[in-house]
Amino acid sequence: MDLPTTLDIRDLPEQLRNLVAKEIDRDEILGWIGQPSPRAMSRRATPLFMFGCVWTAFAVFWVCGAAEFELPDWDEGFDFFPLFGLPFVVIGIGMLSSPIWFRRSAKQTAYVLTDRRAVLFVKELTGIRVRSFKPKQLQNLERRQRADGSGDLIFYRDIGRDNDGDRTTSEVGFLAIDDVKGVQDLVEAVVAKHSADDSA
Structure with a gap:
């Protein structure tokens, strides 16, 4: 299996790089780092x-x-x-x-996969929101893939209400990434390892 390309943490913007470094424990192994494609995110607007x-x-x-x-x-x-x-x-x-704002947000967003969890560092209006997902929360992945291999790896859908009380749905996961199938394989490998450890 060809491993998907991973970013060097030093390639991230300084604020984002420092946030990732502080979030990951010293004994936690980084498996993959990525960012959403700015072009793909701008198309979503x-x-x-x-x-x-x-x-x-x-x-x-x-x-x-x-x-x-x-x-x-x-x-x-x-x-x-x-x-x-x-x-x-x-x-x-x-x-x-x-x-423009979607593109800028993509450049300030990072996705991280370690041997213990998946972490989202998502740029929002008030700052960067950090969300962590344990292997048990990554067992029902959904992949949406484009012809070039890029796409979305969806962990789950967040359902809420807008100001008018209408139902809203937002997708949570590694969005607009390259080689989405390769990243899914990495996530599933982490899930499988922890499932095996739990059953041992």
């Missing part, structure tokens, strides 16, 4: 970007309509009503820039 195009166009049209499609006449005073639409324009700009 396409639906949000497309929705942002429609949203922003409507918001700009509303602001222009509220201003009666005229530039403000400072001699007659300023009408503040069109300004109520500006927050929606800002939200639209945020959605339009989502591919």
